[in-house]
Amino acid sequence: MNLTLKVWRQKNENTRGKFHTYEAKDISEDMSFLEMLDVVNDEITRKGEDPIYFDHDCREGICGMCSLYINGRPHGPKEQITTCQLHMRSFHDGQTIVIEPWRAAAFPVLKDLAVDRSAFDRIQQAGGYISVNTGGTPDANIIPIPKVKADEAFNSATCIGCGACVAACKNSSAMLFVGAKVAQFAVLPQGQAERKERAQAMVDQMDKEGFGSCTNTGACEAECPVGISLSNIATLNREYLGAKIIKEVEVH
Amino acid sequence: MSRFNQLFSSTIGKKLIMSLTGIFLSLFLVVHLVGNLQLFKSDGGLAFNEYAYFMTHFAPIKAISYLLYATFIVHALYSLIITYRNRKARPIAYASYNGAANSTWNSRNMGLLGTIILIFLVTHMSNFWYQYHWGDVPYVEYTTNIQTGETSVRDIPAAEFHDFVKYIEDGSEIMIAKDLYKEVNFSFQSWYLVVFYVLAMVALGFHLAHGFKSAFQTLGFDHNRYAPLIRAIGFWIFGILIPLLFAAMPLYSFFVVNS
Amino acid sequence: MILDSKVPEGPLAEKWTNHKFNLKLVNPANKRKYNIIVVGTGLAGSSAAASLAELGYNVKTFCYQDSARRAHSIAAQGGINASKNYPNDGDSVYRLFYDTIKGGDYRSREANTYRLAEVSSNIIDQCVAQGVPFAREYGGLLDNRSFGGAQVSRTFYARGQTGQQLLLGAYSALNRQIKKGTVQSYTRHEMLDLVTIDGQARGIITRDLVTGAIESHAAHAVILCTGGYGNVFFLSTNAMGCNVTAAWRAHKRGAFFANPCYTQIHPTCIPVTGDHQSKLTLMSESLRNDGRVWVPKTVEMAQRLRKGEIKVADIREEDRDYYLERKYPSFGNLVPRDVASRNAKEMVDEGRGVGKSGVAVYLDFKDAIARLGEDAVRAKYGNLFDMYMQITDENPYKQPMRIYPAVHYTMGGLWVDYNLMTTVPGLYALGECNFSDHGANRLGASALMQGLADGYFVIPYTVGDYLAKLGFGPVDANHPNFEKTRSEVESKVNTLLGLKGKQTVDDIHKKLGHIMWEYCGMARSAEGLTKAKGLIQELRKEFWADVTVLGENEELNQSLEKAGRVADFIELAELMVDDAFNRRESCGGHFRVESQTEEGEAKRDDEEFSFVSAWQYHENAPEELHKEELKFENVVLTQRSYK
Known part of the structure; x- marks a missing residue:
């Protein structure tokens, strides 16, 4: 099939970008979306022009590096997958595809379609962990954790940190991402010691990074490639408000 | 920054304010609706006018009404503050945006819906609240025969009377009050006001269909059995039933009382 | 040069305990005087960096991804082995050791493999304490499943995303240290060379992938946790960015490369x-x-x-x-x-x-x-x-x-001793980057185990021994070798940017992949390998003559990144072919068609090839082979049989 691509090109963080139009020819429907871009890039490179820069790495939907906003939706038209798992059979011959980077003040564009998501790392650094040193931990089976709790924790922990939630949210809110981490540890017995501190510290950092606030539109949940649910946001609200109003703990 | 400030300057804290004020306003709507249902009584406005007097003169309710005005203002103000931040969080908009694919229209347009409701509120308050308090509303005298229950109605020019009275005389109960009922029906003679009211109620329905459940989500309410109940109440009662009943009032007035 | 594996004396089961006792320690107050560089933030890198920072060392981490959490360990699906014997099906440290060494077709070091099995249980404890949500039974205890090459259920898992959950655990430990200021994290940075002073590793040269800045970083020790080189085949299950560059440049600075021909093809x-x-x-x-x-x-x-x-x-x-x-x-x-x-x-x-x-x-x-x-x-x-x-x-x-089947894992890697130190003092290699524990074939669910064993439980002990003997002096960041290496890297980058041929870097990479898959893949023969060597040498010339590299250094430049990596893959490929040619036996992932049983099964030759091939790089001369004899004191070598 043949396609028309409108791709955001921007040299670096400090320059203004604009859309360029490319033709993608002889695209097989077995290609992944990124392989389609490889083909386009190959052609651009042969012309001696600068290929389109986009982030990608594992290409199996787990590293969270790929991040394209395709025809108005993060990771494109199919639900519960990342861009690298999106295949061209989801498009039709002659279609025009608009490809943009994630748009958020907290995610500045580095080049073309790649954005800087280090804000996510800083939020995790603020408290997204359980403080245990290596060694000296008790036997793994010493605390039984009900299967439902373990599964619930897993469902939150499965977040790949791609940022589609922020990209999808009309407010560029990072609540789903932060909620997932807070919820994972809030459910587990290991996470209790630092529970209140964690919620406060991570929300404070989230706000500092300039993400918007959650207005519960649910766009994040709908676009999340690994199906992180809105209940993580409810948990985050509960954890944070509980920590602030019912029993505040000093964050250190 | 004080602890208190810290909470309410956080994004979640601000949303908490939206949530609490929103829930309070929703509750007010229920009370308001119950009272206004008297409009559907064919008693010449007796019950409605008595209710109007009660609501404006009973001290605790008066106090709550001031809280209510403040709540409206805070709810609107914080929506502006939150919207400002949210706009700033995305300085460059998407060229191609397909919000319909992942969220409902009303959830993305709460600000627009809220603005319509605000305009409605101003109109509504100036039509009735202002008129009732400071306008030139006529008085009405209801004489009800206690034995038969029959009521006769007599208009009293505003110049003759300035208070509310209710007493029993000669086996009849007599009540003289401001005739807000008449004022209401007078206003709804204009079809465009009726249309505006109905549209505003549609906006209210959309606003609450998202707002009510959203308020609980913001509070962190997430029970696997009761959260769906909240969502159902939000949609069916606050999103549909309440706005429908409110919208029925101007329509009833226009098509039934005034015709 | 005689390779000293530094395997401690004594009975197998007591080696590690005794060794830990004999290792020198750095006083807690002195630890902050030492800087350690960790390259790569997968399971081995993140766990090592976090553990070392917890001990008090100053750590810098580097990764080419935009976040430490995206290292390719994240893609491991199945699980992680540990000899907990929770299912009561007869597992033990010894059995895990035995299965691993047998699975590796008796081409790994007994002591290393035993230590791996020994610390495996601690890994599970550690990860559970970090909040890793392993699969559980209804009673609340951990669930196990079975994996290839074992007849017991010893694999712990978190649905099909075990690698992700383990890495996020290690990443969280790393984040905790970053917040404390004991770890400085450099993302979107690629290591392009190793700096040695007096033959000891003293720092690295990196390129900031966003700005193009070529930077020097000095440290008392450098730990490479840069994964495997499966992408030499172009098509593999590795991430697109996985590369051999860090290990290869270290090899060119004196680190021996062991068993490069051992590649695992995943079925x-x-x-x-x-x-x-x-x-x-x-x-x-x-x-x-x-x-x-x-x-x-x-x-x-x-x-x-x-x-x-x-x-x-x-x-x-x-x-x-x-x-x-x-x-x-x-x-x-x-x-x-x-x-x-x-x-x-x-x-x-x-x-x-x-x-x-x-x-x-x-x-x-x-x-x-x-x-x-x-x-x-x-x-x-x-x-x-x-x-x-x-x-x-x-x-x-x-x-x-x-x-x-597809290329999945490389058992070969930088040669390390029992302390995980390469032949360059002060340079360590952990995880898939080294050669040590899996012999000629890795069993399923053992890669995660090795990465975390090395990072959490081995390097924190062994690096101290080296540092304690080093003295307290700071590393001289102004030593001329830093500037010298930096300018070498810079000129290499400029050379690459000057290439204006007709082929794209991917064209060459694909050709390399075809050669490797065809002649150095699942079946190898002397004839094919000889042919491959010629083809690779031609391809190398083709690369420098006809490839085109676009753009400038001072920007995000995929073309430049890839070019540097492919240039190194081509050099590595030649060594792999040499190694495969040299090993005229079939063992594990290395199948020489000349060496098979009558039934067509792989046939080992323990008489001649019971050794580790460790290759030494020489400028303008062929690589030199050193052999580390493998001594088996505890297991009896048998022809593997799974019948």
């Missing part, structure tokens, strides 16, 4: 569909627990199937050849990876392959679904089935999966 991957393919996707080996591998019994039937004349469902039960169950009755579908891969290749070579291309075999869940029900199968493998459906547009609940 259960989604087959290639066309030339556009950029990577191969693995389906976890755990699928072989319930899936049955088969091909049609006759070539004729396979042909008709490929042409679409008949459908899978038309092939009757008696016309299906469940060849693994037939040939290996005791292990069946759970034979080790090398055996399963080679058999798949055999079936395809016989003309019994399936799918349009004929380069695939079936992995069938029909019986499992009949036995357990579709829901139970979905609960176990749902995400893998979804992934398969996503990629192939076929429903594995209704028809068998098509699978074929």
